[in-house]
Amino acid sequence: MTSVTRDQVLDALRRVHDPELRKDLVTLNMVKDIAVREGDIRIGIELTTPACPLKDAIRSDVEREVRRLPGVRSIDIDWTAQVRATIRSQNALPGVKNIIAVGAGKGGVGKSTIAVILAAGLHRSGARVGLLDADVYGPSIPKMVGLENERPSVRGEKILPLTAGGVFVMSMGFMVEPERAVIWRGPMVHGVIKQFLDQVEWGELDYLIVDLPPGTGDVPLTLSQSIPMTGAVVVCTPQDVALLDAIKALRMYQQLNVDILGIVENMSYFIAPDTGKEYDIFGRGGAEKAAARLKVPFLGAIPLNVAIRVGGDTGNPLTAFDETDPATAKAVDAFVRTAAGQVSIRNVLRPAPLDLKIT
Numbered sequence: 001m002t003s004v005t006r007d008q009v010l011d012a013l014r015r016v017h018d019p020e021l022r023k024d025l026v027t028l029n030m031v032k033d034i035a036v037r038e039g040d041i042r043i044g045i046e047l048t049t050p051a052c053p054l055k056d057a058i059r060s061d062v063e064r065e066v067r068r069l070p071g072v073r074s075i076d077i078d079w080t081a082q083v084r085a086t087i088r089s090q091n092a093l094p095g096v097k098n099i100i101a102v103g104a105g106k107g108g109v110g111k112s113t114i115a116v117i118l119a120a121g122l123h124r125s126g127a128r129v130g131l132l133d134a135d136v137y138g139p140s141i142p143k144m145v146g147l148e149n150e151r152p153s154v155r156g157e158k159i160l161p162l163t164a165g166g167v168f169v170m171s172m173g174f175m176v177e178p179e180r181a182v183i184w185r186g187p188m189v190h191g192v193i194k195q196f197l198d199q200v201e202w203g204e205l206d207y208l209i210v211d212l213p214p215g216t217g218d219v220p221l222t223l224s225q226s227i228p229m230t231g232a233v234v235v236c237t238p239q240d241v242a243l244l245d246a247i248k249a250l251r252m253y254q255q256l257n258v259d260i261l262g263i264v265e266n267m268s269y270f271i272a273p274d275t276g277k278e279y280d281i282f283g284r285g286g287a288e289k290a291a292a293r294l295k296v297p298f299l300g301a302i303p304l305n306v307a308i309r310v311g312g313d314t315g316n317p318l319t320a321f322d323e324t325d326p327a328t329a330k331a332v333d334a335f336v337r338t339a340a341g342q343v344s345i346r347n348v349l350r351p352a353p354l355d356l357k358i359t
């Protein structure tokens with residue numbers, strides 16, 4: 001019996017398409033190596049994010065296509081992940097591959113909570129993650145992640161972020177009293193933010209999550225002009241997802257020239273802590289319908305959950321909810337993976353300009 005060859009395996013992998021990126025694994029440069037020993041095949045596949053939502057689909061497609069080849073005995077896949085960059089160091093934030101803004105049309109919808117959940121989830125998947133609290137008017141991240149009384153250290157001209165549960169954290173709240181920030185206006189905010197951005201030493205990050213203040217004021221404007229954003233996650237609650245509100249939020253990011261990664265519905269439904277039963281208090285699903293009408297991705301629905309609120313208000317929202325609340329853990333995980341998938345899609349559709357360093 002003729003034994004299967006490396007080239008045959010490679011050809012089979014050309015027939016496997018990433019369901020989201022809509023190209024085959026070979027073209028996408030996701031096949032890192034193929035080893036064939038008799039009928040035993042080992043394939044190295046590099047995902048575009050450790051939080052890949054489609055790993056299982058890719059696995060079964062690879063197995064199906066490769067099994068069709070004659071003489072295949074076993075298939076072993078080695079998974080690795082390399083987050084691709086949307087933005088290559090345009091001096092702004094060298095070393096940061098993707099910058100994801102979390103925004104909302106208005107305050108109180110859980111923007112900071114979603115920013116923390118997203119950062120923590122990406123970190124859990126194995127990515128290097130930073131969280132920047134740019135909500136100068138209401139910096140709440142330090143309290144949420146239990147760093148309220150800490151101050152970042154300074155090395156030379158640089159400010160070093162603090163860490164919470166493995167996520168690098170920086171907040172305007174570390175630098176100024178929130179009561180003082182409220183009176184800042186245009187040019188002043190612009191100067192402070194720019195200086196702040198220049199001075200924070202993030203190091204190498206796969207994702208930097210930015211908690212933006214609501215609206216189209218000076219801060220979002222300065223930020224979107226100063227740092228190249230991969231895109232924005234727009235947070236809605238079921239109450240305000242009348243189509244008009246969603247349109248307003250999306251238009252805001254269009255004005256700021258920031259791509260939309262998608263809409264997430266927060267406090268979407270209630271899970272009773274004792275029974276695990278789900279209640280649609282506010283009419284769940286509004287954001288999903290709005291997203292479909294507006295042709296932007298729907299990223300998921302996060303339940304109204306006591307554990308999230310308690311965590312958020314007592315400085316420990318970095319928990320995975322795994323043991324305490326598997327339903328919430330599942331919803332959070334699905335949102336994080338869908339958002340990471342949207343970042344990967346953008347990186348493939350709009351690849352980073354080549355880093356033309358002259359050496």
Ligand SMILES: Nc1ncnc2c1ncn2[C@@H]1O[C@H](COP(=O)(O)OP(=O)(O)O)[C@@H](O)[C@H]1O
Nearest residue numbers: 107108109110111112113303304305308309312
């Ligand atoms: N999914 C949720 N379940 C329970 N409480 C939540 C949830 N999302 C946010 N909260 C709570 O709602 C309040 C407002 O959330 P926050 O993230 O600070 O909003 P924003 O940043 O948009 O002003 C906080 O007390 C937070 O803990």
Ligand SMILES: [Mg+2]
Nearest residue numbers: 111112135140
């Ligand atoms: Mg907030």
